[in-house]
Amino acid sequence: xxxxxxxxxxxxxxxxxxxxxxxxxxxxxxxxxxxxxxxxxxxxxxxxxxxxxxxxxxxxxxxxxxxxxxxxxxxxxxxxxxxxxxxxxxxxxxxxxxxxxxxxxxxxxxxxxxxxxxxxxxxxxxxxxxxxxxxxxxxxxxxxxxxxxxxxxxxxxxxxxxxxxxxxxxxxxxxxxxxxxxxxxxxxxxxxxxxxxxxxxxxxxxxxxxxxxxxxxxxxxxxxxxxxxxxxxxxxxxxxxxxxxxxxxxxxxxxxxxxxxxxxxxxxxxxxxxxxxxxxxxxxxxxxxxxxxxxxxxxxxxxxxxxxxxxxxxxxxxxxxxxxxxxxxxxxxxxxxxxxxxxxxxxxxxxxxxxxxxxxxxxxxxxxxxxxxxxxxxxxxxxxxxxxxxxxxxxxxxxxxxxxxxxxxxxxxxxxxxxxxxxxxxxxxxxxxxxxxxxxxxxxxxxxxxxxxxxxxxxxxxxxxxxxxxxxxxxxxxxxxxx
Amino acid sequence: xxxxxxxxxxxxxxxxxxxxxxxxxxxxxxxxxxxxxxxxxxxxxxxxxxxxxxxxxxxxxxxxxxxxxxxxxxxxxxxxxxxxxxxxxxxxxxxxxxxxxxxxxxxxxxxxxxxxxxxxxxxxxxxxxxxxxxxxxxxxxxxxxxxxxxxxxxxxxxxxxxxxxxxxxxxxxxxxxxxxxxxxxxxxxxxxxxxxxxxxxxxxxxxxxxxxxxxxxxxxxxxxxxxxxxxxxxxxxxxxxxxxxxxxxxxxxxxxxxxxxxxxxxxxxxxxxxxxxxxxxxxxxxxxxxxxxxxxxxxxxxxxxxxxxxxxxxxxxxxxxxxxxxxxxxxxxxxxxxxxxxxxxxxxxxxxxxxxxxxxxxxxxxxxxxxxxxxxxxxxxxxxxxxxxxxxxxxxxxxxxxxxxxxxxxxxxxxxxxxxxxxxxxxxxxxxxxxxxxxxxxxxxxxxxxxxxxxxxxxxxxxxxxxxxxxxxxxxxxxxx
Numbered sequence: 009x010x011x012x013x014x015x016x017x018x019x020x021x022x023x024x025x026x027x028x029x030x031x032x033x034x035x036x037x038x039x040x041x042x043x044x045x046x047x048x049x050x051x052x053x054x055x056x057x058x059x060x061x062x063x064x065x066x067x068x069x070x071x072x073x074x075x076x077x078x079x080x081x082x083x084x085x086x087x088x089x090x091x092x093x094x095x096x097x098x099x100x101x102x103x104x105x106x107x108x109x110x111x112x113x114x115x116x117x118x119x120x121x122x123x124x125x126x127x128x129x130x131x132x133x134x135x136x137x138x139x140x141x142x143x144x145x146x147x148x149x150x151x152x153x154x155x156x157x158x159x160x161x162x163x164x165x166x167x168x169x170x171x172x173x174x175x176x177x178x179x180x181x182x183x184x185x186x187x188x189x190x191x192x193x194x195x196x197x198x199x200x201x202x203x204x205x206x207x208x209x210x211x212x213x214x215x216x217x218x219x220x221x222x223x224x225x226x227x228x229x230x231x232x233x234x235x236x237x238x239x240x241x242x243x244x245x246x247x248x249x250x251x252x253x254x255x256x257x258x259x260x261x262x263x264x265x266x267x268x269x270x271x272x273x274x275x276x277x278x279x280x281x282x283x284x285x286x287x288x289x290x291x292x293x294x295x296x297x298x299x300x301x302x303x304x305x306x307x308x309x310x311x312x313x314x315x316x317x318x319x320x321x322x323x324x325x326x327x328x329x330x331x332x333x334x335x336x337x338x339x340x341x342x343x344x345x346x347x348x349x350x351x352x353x354x355x356x357x358x359x360x361x362x363x364x365x366x367x368x369x370x371x372x373x374x375x376x377x378x379x380x381x382x383x384x385x386x387x388x389x390x391x392x393x394x395x396x397x398x399x400x401x402x403x404x405x406x407x408x409x410x411x412x413x414x415x416x417x418x419x420x421x422x423x424x425x426x427x428x429x430x431x432x433x434x435x436x437x438x439x440x441x442x443x444x445x446x447x448x449x450x451x452x453x454x455x456x457x458x459x460x461x462x463x464x465x466x467x468x469x470x471x472x473x474x475x476x477x478x479x480x481x482x483x484x485x486x487x488x489x490x491x
Numbered sequence: 492x493x494x495x496x497x498x499x500x501x502x503x504x505x506x507x508x509x510x511x512x513x514x515x516x517x518x519x520x521x522x523x524x525x526x527x528x529x530x531x532x533x534x535x536x537x538x539x540x541x542x543x544x545x546x547x548x549x550x551x552x553x554x555x556x557x558x559x560x561x562x563x564x565x566x567x568x569x570x571x572x573x574x575x576x577x578x579x580x581x582x583x584x585x586x587x588x589x590x591x592x593x594x595x596x597x598x599x600x601x602x603x604x605x606x607x608x609x610x611x612x613x614x615x616x617x618x619x620x621x622x623x624x625x626x627x628x629x630x631x632x633x634x635x636x637x638x639x640x641x642x643x644x645x646x647x648x649x650x651x652x653x654x655x656x657x658x659x660x661x662x663x664x665x666x667x668x669x670x671x672x673x674x675x676x677x678x679x680x681x682x683x684x685x686x687x688x689x690x691x692x693x694x695x696x697x698x699x700x701x702x703x704x705x706x707x708x709x710x711x712x713x714x715x716x717x718x719x720x721x722x723x724x725x726x727x728x729x730x731x732x733x734x735x736x737x738x739x740x741x742x743x744x745x746x747x748x749x750x751x752x753x754x755x756x757x758x759x760x761x762x763x764x765x766x767x768x769x770x771x772x773x774x775x776x777x778x779x780x781x782x783x784x785x786x787x788x789x790x791x792x793x794x795x796x797x798x799x800x801x802x803x804x805x806x807x808x809x810x811x812x813x814x815x816x817x818x819x820x821x822x823x824x825x826x827x828x829x830x831x832x833x834x835x836x837x838x839x840x841x842x843x844x845x846x847x848x849x850x851x852x853x854x855x856x857x858x859x860x861x862x863x864x865x866x867x868x869x870x871x872x873x874x875x876x877x878x879x880x881x882x883x884x885x886x887x888x889x890x891x892x893x894x895x896x897x898x899x900x901x902x903x904x905x906x907x908x909x910x911x912x913x914x915x916x917x918x919x920x921x922x923x924x925x926x927x928x929x930x931x932x933x934x935x936x937x938x939x940x941x942x943x944x945x946x947x948x949x950x951x952x953x954x955x956x957x958x959x960x961x962x963x964x965x966x967x968x969x970x971x972x
Contacts, residue, residue, distance in 0.1 A: 379905075
């Protein structure tokens with residue numbers, strides 16, 4: 009695959025590779041394919057590198073509701089009556105095994121098991137267990153597929169989130185959305201195909217960095233574009249006061265000429281990326297305000313997403329925005345919802361936290377469904393790891409905390425080719441280990457790409473002398489959850 | 492593997508396939524040069540023959556020794572192995588004899604000696620060829636060469652005409668023999684090529700009932716009634732990258748359905764004489780069995796359509812469409828079915844006409860959120876292979892829906908946010924493959940939808956969200972929020 013952006017000029021190396029491999033020889037097919045939406049990208053009709061996809065896509069679009077901090081599966085979805093029976097007892101060493109602990113609990117003298125203070129019930133035809141903290145999610149249980157046997161390799165936030173979003177615990181790899189944008193292109197030339205929405209976390213939320221939606225070694229055109237709440241949704245997009253629209257246009261045209269001259273000289277593909285980004289930004293001056301203007305949404309939609317949806321920047325408002333972006337054919341929307349890191353005061357804090365995500369997440373699923381979009385839009389809800397079945401710090405009747413736990417946690421997915429009304433995988437009765445059908449982070453990523461029509465082993469990019477892919481050298485598609 | 496064989500022997504034995512081609516090449520070229528050098532104009536080749544023959548003899552001996560080492564590992568049919576073994580040793584011996592005679596003949600030329608030399612040399616070539624042939628049979632199976640021989644040639648060679656090896660479909664399922672008609676074909680296709688009298692991998696043969704019951708070097712192959720404890724199932728279910736996984740990595744693998752069937756057969760007591768009607772059949776197994784009668788049993792008509800081949804659209808047509816502002820793409824690699832998106836800023840009315848050249852391939856058409864009226868729908872009947880159609884938030888009305896009447900494969904239809912009403916949607920009642928219909932924010936009512944669903948019981952209609960009541964979370968913990 010060529011990492012060469014601008015297709016009308018062929019580098020010596022490109023020419024040799026292509027002509028020796030007989031791939032279209034000298035007449036590069038891409039030279040002849042008009043109607044390209046994005047200059048300087050791949051060869052498919054919408055600018056993706058994969059032409060065509062490996063499989064017919066079941067999910068054309070993805071909304072990933074990332075719950076940053078590590079939501080406690082024990083209070084939300086993973087019902088463990090044994091923990092309530094044994095609350096206060098010591099975690100058996102045989103269950104803990106060799107698990108490494110964080111510096112926050114490794115010095116604890118005892119590990120008292122902590123049952124959830126919240127009650128669980130089964131919901132819907134599928135009989136999925138959901139706690140009372142998630143009443144709205146419980147309503148849509150039959151649309152969801154709960155994966156209770158997720159596990160990861162990292163034990164602290166930053167490496168764990170980086171692992172989930174880029175397939176590596178170290179920085180510098182492209183995020184899932186960038187891979188999708190680079191591989192699958194864009195279906196709307198006026199908006200970036202990878203958009204990021206940050207939700208205002210509560211005090212003390214774990215910080216998030218732009219590297220999580222960075223494009224790594226892929227052309228920077230494919231990095232996530234962050235939308236903010238407030239007057240300037242995308243920073244520096246608006247013209248300064250007094251600048252006329254046609255002056256801006258003329259300026260861009262001359263800039264493009266200058267860039268092209270420089271490109272002729274040094275052949276740096278990032279220059280064509282730059283040209284494409286200026287053009288995209290110009291188009292976004294019109295498309296972004298129109299997309300971000302949610303004032304025309306009817307009241308019942310606001311009511312559906314919950315009272316916070318009227319406050320820009322909240323998770324609920326962002327769910328509503330995510331739907332608007334998806335309606336405009338944006339390929340990958342990455343939301344972040346901060347504040348799940350409950351080492352102490354868990355019962356009180358998780359209630360507030362659940363309240364801020366429950367209604368809007370469920371509303372998003374229902375809203376996509378009534379528009380006929382859930383058919384080929386995949387919604388994902390989950391954090392970077394789970395939480396321990398024992399208390400961090402003192403355990404009292406109504407208060408306790410939980411530490412990070414990579415060995416098992418729960419995520420849910422809905423729509424886009426995922427089986428609905430399914431609970432996949434099981435944890436042991438202590439809720440500490442996986443008892444059945446483990447799903448590794450790479451397996452999850454492989455499955456996600458598969459749903460988008462991509463063979464995760466074939467979407468590769470050569471960089472620093474070797475080929476890289478999102479799932480690195482691992483990952484198995486979880487066929488049992490695919491409809 | 493026998494414990495008595497040292498690993499070192501086996502290690503060297505594995506080099507047999509690497510070395511054995513050297514004597515074949517050397518000895519053959521020696522023979523040819525010898526013959527050629529007897530002609531005047533090629534006499535200058537003569538001195539090379541001895542040297543090449545020497546190389547051939549040495550490498551033949553090495554190959555034979557390595558072959559004996561390889562045989563220690565077992566897993567080959569006795570008969571064929573011994574034939575190949577003796578022919579191989581024979582080839583090495585005749586090569587040595589030929590070499591000695593060659594040297595003698597160089598020293599003192601006598602017609603007798605020369606005759607002997609040429610005869611031995613000829614015998615050597617015949618033996619060598621035979622050894623090579625049986626070696627190939629050991630590795631690839633004895634019918635390797637003739638497997639794909641065209642029938643006219645087969646008759647010349649005195650072989651039975653080849654039977655078309657197609658999966659035989661079962662016609663009468665309850666009367667079908669469970670082992671003979673269902674299980675054996677799976678074993679035959681996936682296991683027998685390595686577990687047969689000629690190639691007994693793991694001392695196991697699987698081509699007959701007796702052999703299956705006998706098991707292999709790890710004992711019994713299965714425990715009737717207990718698939719979880721059956722050696723065969725354990726090996727099959729290991730991850731593919733596992734050394735012990737069967738069939739080995741790189742060979743054709745069993746499908747999920749085939750594994751289910753094997754599992755079921757063992758669970759039912761691994762009978763060799765029962766009919767399907769005489770054993771328990773769960774719903775899942777019934778679904779798999781149905782595919783043995785009709786491979787498309789569990790597929791919808793739409794799935795069958797999209798799995799079928801269709802001629803590719805012309806490259807030129809596609810690029811013309813792109814130029815006219817239509818986004819057109821194949822569904823996937825090696826699939827010629829096309830998906831089309833009319834951009835939101837465009838009008839379906841003007842662009843839909845341009846799609847006529849790809850009417851045969853077009854299966855997903857998205858005109859949602861575009862300027863599209865009933866006029867565009869008039870062009871729709873030609874797209875008989877449409878399975879998904881997006882018309883949400885367009886200006887289409889009841890009047891336009893009459894053009895959708897004859898789309899036999901239409902499965903998904905989105906009309907949310909349009910002017911259609913009860914009267915219009917009744918025109919969809921012949922779309923027997925329609926499964927999903929979106930009618931939120933239209934004039935359609937529950938009564939109209941119910942009427943349509945009487946004609947189409949499998950149709951799921953979404954009319955938007957109802958009873959989205961506010962839920963109050965009660966918590967058992969009193970919190971001072």
